Amino acid sequence: MTVSLGPLLLVFMLGLVVTPPTLAQNDPRYKKFLTQHYDAKPKGRDDRYCDSVMRKRGLTSPCKDLNTFVHGSTDGIKAVCGTGGNPYGNNLRISISQFQVTICKHRGGSPRPPCRYRASKGFRHIVVACENGLPVHLDESFFS
Incomplete structure (x- = not known):
């Protein structure tokens, strides 16, 4: 009985090509980026929005001084790491x-909760660090 390795090799090679993008989506740094900086469809985009979303995302222990939320699609943000960015x-x-953004700035006072934020909104170019074709860090200094 003769076993041909051709089909098995083809399946193995296809697995190598298809697997990395799937694994990349589960990258912990990319997930952290989304948690800290992505909100597809924000409600309000005012000071109350910032107070609420910062608390829900775990960014208030201690109070984070500045955080930017990027609105839109994850595909659009990921594209900055490729043909959508320079x-x-x-x-x-x-x-x-440009992306629609909401910038939440801590009003000052105690770094301990309850944290209060001032919201500013607009459209801006975003600056990101990328790994494996995915954004893993938003450069906040670009906004200040």
């Missing part, structure tokens, strides 16, 4: 198009 400084990429 090199910017050391290992960063700047988006070609």
